[in-house]
Amino acid sequence: MSNNTKIAVRTASSTYEVEIGSDLLPHIGARVDSLLNGGLCAGKQRVFVVTSPEIWKLHGERLASGFPSAPVLLSVPAGEQHKRLATVERLAEEMAQHGADRDSVLLAFGGGVIGDMTGFLAAMYMRGIRYVQVPTTLLAQVDSSIGGKTGVNLAAGKNLAGAFHHPLAVYADTSILSTLPPAELRAGLQESVKAGIIRDRALFDFLDTESAAVLRGDRDALTRVVADSVRVKADVVSADERELGLRMILNLGHTLGHAIEAATQYKQLLHGEAIAWGMIAATGIAAHRNLITADEAAQIERVVRAYGPLRSFTANATELVALTAKDKKNRSGARSFVLPLGIGDATVVRDVSEAELLEAAEAMMSEVNSLQVTA
Numbered sequence: 001m002s003n004n005t006k007i008a009v010r011t012a013s014s015t016y017e018v019e020i021g022s023d024l025l026p027h028i029g030a031r032v033d034s035l036l037n038g039g040l041c042a043g044k045q046r047v048f049v050v051t052s053p054e055i056w057k058l059h060g061e062r063l064a065s066g067f068p069s070a071p072v073l074l075s076v077p078a079g080e081q082h083k084r085l086a087t088v089e090r091l092a093e094e095m096a097q098h099g100a101d102r103d104s105v106l107l108a109f110g111g112g113v114i115g116d117m118t119g120f121l122a123a124m125y126m127r128g129i130r131y132v133q134v135p136t137t138l139l140a141q142v143d144s145s146i147g148g149k150t151g152v153n154l155a156a157g158k159n160l161a162g163a164f165h166h167p168l169a170v171y172a173d174t175s176i177l178s179t180l181p182p183a184e185l186r187a188g189l190q191e192s193v194k195a196g197i198i199r200d201r202a203l204f205d206f207l208d209t210e211s212a213a214v215l216r217g218d219r220d221a222l223t224r225v226v227a228d229s230v231r232v233k234a235d236v237v238s239a240d241e242r243e244l245g246l247r248m249i250l251n252l253g254h255t256l257g258h259a260i261e262a263a264t265q266y267k268q269l270l271h272g273e274a275i276a277w278g279m280i281a282a283t284g285i286a287a288h289r290n291l292i293t294a295d296e297a298a299q300i301e302r303v304v305r306a307y308g309p310l311r312s313f314t315a316n317a318t319e320l321v322a323l324t325a326k327d328k329k330n331r332s333g334a335r336s337f338v339l340p341l342g343i344g345d346a347t348v349v350r351d352v353s354e355a356e357l358l359e360a361a362e363a364m365m366s367e368v369n370s371l372q373v374t375a
């Protein structure tokens with residue numbers, strides 16, 4: 001426990017810590033009780049844990065063992081297709097039936113899907129209650145549990161309904177990652193590759209040279225990747241909480257990635273897999289514009305593919321470009337697009353034309369379609 005890493009997120013609206021360690025689960029109850037000034041032990045406040053049956057079965061006992069009394073469980077099925085308003089409404093009704101009040105605290109115990117929905121539930125239940133993030137996937141530990149972006153998907157597009165609402169704290173227990181399916185680990189690592197590309201050359205190089213250790217789940221390698229990725233996210237969010245400028249760089253690969261997810265009804269690719277395609281397309285656009293050297297563009301593509309495989313999906317380029325019109329970064333009709341300038345640096349441009357985007361989407365779909373033929 002003494003070797004735990006603590007990284008602060010400091011925004012205008014709140015300050016909180018991300019604690020990363022390898023045996024945190026049984027200690028989270030005490031941490032939360034202390035954040036609530038003893039309110040749990042005194043029986044004054046109640047904790048509602050949002051989780052899935054699979055995650056609870058694997059790790060619930062270790063989490064529950066640290067709480068003075070058993071938390072109320074709110075269950076959601078696994079899968080991105082459940083990240084919808086209907087699920088959040090059902091959870092809010094269950095909370096009300098259990099007598100949750102404004103002093104109740106939600107705890108998100110799952111991956112990004114559960115984290116995003118729990119944060120949104122916390123933002124809207126009785127107009128806002130507190131919540132804690134206990135991320136159980138690599139993706140959630142390195143990215144989604146931090147920064148207060150909460151929400152759900154609409155049929156019209158990804159994350160189109162939501163709110164900014166920060167957690168009280170984030171507890172990332174890296175030992176939980178040992179049960180994560182390899183495909184989920186790989187997909188989550190794409191967000192760390194993204195963090196390296198936009199802001200941290202050393203992290204990118206580590207992911208490049210140590211990919212074998214990282215992919216076999218070596219504890220030390222993963223702990224370093226989690227801590228370095230969290231530092232990138234915490235720094236960016238602390239500088240621009242509401243995504244008015246700098247924070248948009250966290251969206252590298254997401255404009256086309258989100259379009260892929262919406263076009264495939266959130267069922268064919270994992271989030272990290274979709275943004276991997278998006279990062280390759282964005283790097284292609286940057287290379288065409290001579291914003292990045294051919295050598296660095298090739299390195300990015302190689303590392304993204306190392307954390308693949310990039311899997312095929314069913315969509316067409318025109319449809320994908322049309323879906324990017326719903327991107328939340330677009331303002332007053334102008335498209336915003338994140339491009340890498342090199343390894344460790346990225347920018348937002350506002351002049352990517354529809355034709356340029358279509359060309360990149362067509363190049364991507366030609367590879368996707370060739371994968372379908374050979375599969």
Ligand SMILES: NC(=O)c1ccc[n+]([C@@H]2O[C@H](COP(=O)([O-])OP(=O)(O)OC[C@H]3O[C@@H](n4cnc5c(N)ncnc54)[C@H](O)[C@@H]3O)[C@@H](O)[C@H]2O)c1
Binds near residue numbers: 080110111112176
């Ligand atoms: N809010 C943000 O800033 C932000 C950032 C990045 C991504 N996201 C969102 O996060 C979501 C993706 O999150 P994800 O990749 O964690 O997927 P996920 O939440 O769907 O979890 C992936 C799968 O892993 C299982 N699982 C979780 N923990 C496990 C464990 N320890 N052992 C075994 N199985 C486990 C889950 O049951 C699920 O089937 C997307 O909706 C994406 O939009 C949000």
Ligand SMILES: O=C(O)C(=O)C[C@@H](O)[C@H](O)[C@H](O)COP(=O)(O)O
Binds near residue numbers: 251
């Ligand atoms: O925190 C952010 O800001 C991000 O963009 C992180 C992304 O990895 C994440 O997928 C996020 O949910 C995307 O948000 P959105 O606002 O583009 O829907």
Ligand SMILES: [Zn+2]
Binds near residue numbers: 254271275
């Ligand atoms: Zn993402």
